[in-house]
Amino acid sequence: MHSFDGHNDVLLRLWRQGNDGVAAFLEGDGKGQLDLLRAREGGMVGGLYAIFVPSEDKSQANEPIEPGTYDIPMPPALELTHAQRATLEMASLLFRIAQSSRGGVRIARSVADIRAAKAAGAHAPVLHIEGCEALDGDLRMLDVLYAAGLRTLGPVWSRPNIFGHGVPFRFPSSPDTGEGLTDFGQALVRRCNEMRVLIDLSHINEKGFWDIARLSGAPLVATHSNAHALCPASRNLTDKQLAVIRETGGLVGVNYAVSFLREDGRRDTDTPLDTVVDHIAYLIDHLGEDGVGLGSDFDGAMIPVGIGSAAGVPNLVAAMRKRQFGEPLVEKICFENWLGVLQRTWGQ
Numbered sequence: 001m002h003s004f005d006g007h008n009d010v011l012l013r014l015w016r017q018g019n020d021g022v023a024a025f026l027e028g029d030g031k032g033q034l035d036l037l038r039a040r041e042g043g044m045v046g047g048l049y050a051i052f053v054p055s056e057d058k059s060q061a062n063e064p065i066e067p068g069t070y071d072i073p074m075p076p077a078l079e080l081t082h083a084q085r086a087t088l089e090m091a092s093l094l095f096r097i098a099q100s101s102r103g104g105v106r107i108a109r110s111v112a113d114i115r116a117a118k119a120a121g122a123h124a125p126v127l128h129i130e131g132c133e134a135l136d137g138d139l140r141m142l143d144v145l146y147a148a149g150l151r152t153l154g155p156v157w158s159r160p161n162i163f164g165h166g167v168p169f170r171f172p173s174s175p176d177t178g179e180g181l182t183d184f185g186q187a188l189v190r191r192c193n194e195m196r197v198l199i200d201l202s203h204i205n206e207k208g209f210w211d212i213a214r215l216s217g218a219p220l221v222a223t224h225s226n227a228h229a230l231c232p233a234s235r236n237l238t239d240k241q242l243a244v245i246r247e248t249g250g251l252v253g254v255n256y257a258v259s260f261l262r263e264d265g266r267r268d269t270d271t272p273l274d275t276v277v278d279h280i281a282y283l284i285d286h287l288g289e290d291g292v293g294l295g296s297d298f299d300g301a302m303i304p305v306g307i308g309s310a311a312g313v314p315n316l317v318a319a320m321r322k323r324q325f326g327e328p329l330v331e332k333i334c335f336e337n338w339l340g341v342l343q344r345t346w347g348q
Contacts, residue, residue: 001317002118003334005047005310006253006295007128007202007224010034011090012052013299022096026104033309034298036104039123042313045335046114046124048152048200048223049094052300053078053086053133055159068264072169074159083133084141091148094125107149111343126342128223131157131166131203137184139191146195151346153192154200154223155185156208158235163188164211166203171265173234175241180207181215189215198345201225202255202295203235213244218345220250224295226260227282233260242286251341252287253295254279256303271304273319280320280333289329293338 013032014021023029028037034044055075098105106117108124117124127149135141142150158166163185165178181189189212192199201209201222213220222245228236237245237252245252255261258271261279283292296303298310306315313334320330 001314001330001334002043002045003294003313004045004114004124004338005298006293006338007048007050007130007255007300008034008296008298009050009052009130009300010298011049011093012054015086015090015093016054021093022100025097026101032299033296033303035310036101036123038309038311041311042309043334044123044310044313045118046108046126047296048128049125050128050130050300051087051090051134052130052157053083056082068266070169070171070265071173074166074168077159077161078133080133080136087129087134087145091127091145094127095148098125109149109151110346111339114339114342126151128152128154128200130154130200131159131161132163132188133161135163135188137162139188142188142191142195142197146197150197151342152198152200152223154203155181155188155212157203164208165205166208167205167234170234171259172232174206174232175209175228175234175236175238176206177234178205178207180205181211186211186215193217196346198342206238206241209241213248218248219341220245220248221252221341221345222250222295223253224255224257224297225252226255226279227286230279230282231260231263231265233265235260239286242283246287246291249290249341249344250287251291251293251337252283253293253338254283255301256296256298256307257301258304259302261304267302269302269305271306273304273306273316274323276304276307276316277319277323281323284329289332290337290340292333293341294334
């Protein structure tokens with residue numbers, strides 16, 4: 001079974017290593033959860049490859065999550081020059097991976113590109129930014145990044161920026177944690193609609209979510225989120241949010257992060273794959289069979305040992321089949337639903 005994945009952080013992992021990230025991805029280095037070899041082993045055709053700029057002060061970002069309850073304070077907003085430098089370096093890393101792959105990695109800018117890569121046995125990353133700290137208020141950098149291949153973005157990560165406010169990492173908590181979009185954020189939504197850039201809702205707080213739902217004419221998409229009713233983490237989506245995502249023909253990519261899957265919010269890799277399937281089934285009930293995809297968060301989260309890495313996705317597929325998901329539905333969840341929502345958003 002082939003799959004297309006809604007979110008990973010492999011570019012951040014490779015960038016942080018500071019060595020030859022190109023070879024580490026193409027040849028594998030035994031680190032992390034995703035590289036080309038493990039993607040091929042697990043049937044992953046491509047996905048949204050996030051550029052996420054870490055905070056210069058890591059003291060808060062690395063605070064451990066405790067079982068039962070947690071509330072992790074978020075770092076302050078990033079400085080623009082730092083964010084732009086790191087963003088361009090990670091984008092360059094992806095370009096160099098593609099250039100060195102001898103056709104094995106093809107950066108996709110359209111659904112046709114993804115299907116062509118699949119037909120050729122190639123891997124198809126889509127350039128995505130998670131948190132728009134690298135964008136200026138006039139959105140000139142957005143034009144540059146779009147020309148380079150950017151096709152999806154999340155206006156915020158969980159820290160504030162000039163566009164809005166993300167949800168902090170809290171459990172238990174509703175996603176209603178602060179103010180909505182700023183004027184810059186509203187302008188960003190309108191510009192993304194004009195450019196047909198997908199807007200990712202996974203880290204935005206509830207007020208920002210409803211601002212985007214009001215402003216945007218595109219399908220509403222959360223690339224790596226789960227059901228709040230099953231796991232009451234601030235990062236997960238309420239039934240009301242799921243209802244409007246369904247109304248717009250949108251999609252939610254199921255996140256493998258155990259702290260967003262488990263009812264108790266624990267960071268415990270001994271989490272059954274049935275728990276992941278529980279979220280998939282719940283989202284299907286609320287979004288329909290066309291509204292659910294995969295959004296692993298590879299290299300950005302602690303995930304069930306039953307998956308482990310990109311090579312382990314067939315184990316999740318087996319768990320869906322065991323739950324009596326038919327083959328057409330499994331194919332939709334793993335691959336076709338993502339291409340459908342990208343087509344509806346990009347128009348190509």
